[in-house]
Amino acid sequence: MSRHWIRRLTLTATVALAASALPATAQAAPYCGLAWGSLPEVGAGAADTDMVVDVRSGRHACYDRLVVDLLGQDTTFGSYDVRYVPRVVEDGSGRTVPVRGAADLQITLQAQAYDGDGNATFTPADRREVVGVGGYRTFRQVAWAGSYEGSTTLALGVRARLPFRVMVLPGVAQSDFGPRLVIDVAHRW
Template sequence: MNKRLAAVLLALLTVFTFMPVASAQSTPTLADIRTGRHAGFDRVVLDLSGLPTEHRVREVTGVANCGSGNPIAVPGNEILEVVLIGAAAHDDAGNPTYTGSRNFPTPGLTSVRGVALTCDFEATLGIAVGYGNTSSWHRVFTLTGPNRLVIDVGQ
């Protein structure tokens, strides 16, 4: 009986030793989108759990949902598209980490007219920032403590 019990215990130990252990979130996630007015520029802040691998910025004439291809209306005369590679608005189990509006106007700001979430697929997160002045400048950069991506649009 002792040999049989030892064999069962050894089998259980083997199974539990090689079971995969749940890991921490593998992709940085979006927690919030904040906007604010500053002297000479408007700011859009993406609060993240970590920093993306990279981000790409370009001025575009229109944006579409990356999954459906359906156009997304963003208020403003110009659109700045920011794509975060290695970021998501959901966790590894598919649960949303950002529960705010996916397309919203930004009343009270001088330059930025609206913000839209355009993509959340395969660790690619897309944000569109609509602004009014065609001669506005912009800058996009990351900060830590806490982690965030900052989009500034000048007046």
């Protein structure tokens, strides 16, 4: 056998051996280990009597976070709908709530921003800038879409249609620490 054929057989065997060591379907690891998607997330819990008392945000290494603080009779909360929409509309009036960014995330929760007597439990100082998100990697704007008939809606403008997750963190019984609705949006896919 000529040296040319020996080299060729050796190369072919090496490639075949290396290929057999690879998994059948090689996929890139998810960003930061996050396995989230961009489809709607809905919590269909029982009707709640919770009230919105604050909205705040935070930055993390792999995602930006929005937190809605609630107060009510229970330590749990479970009735929400978070989804990407072409445009977020104001509760009651149906007017568009414009937000900066290439994608609009609508956050609707079955919790009002007023008490049983109609007194506000949360009123943003600026409906167009509920919390400051300047310098965030993903968030572009958080706007108030209103609280109407027991439901509150926020418009979250994000850089692009990116993966997100929704969690409910429980409150502490017999305290002023109610449950929290948490929305995390990844910095990238």
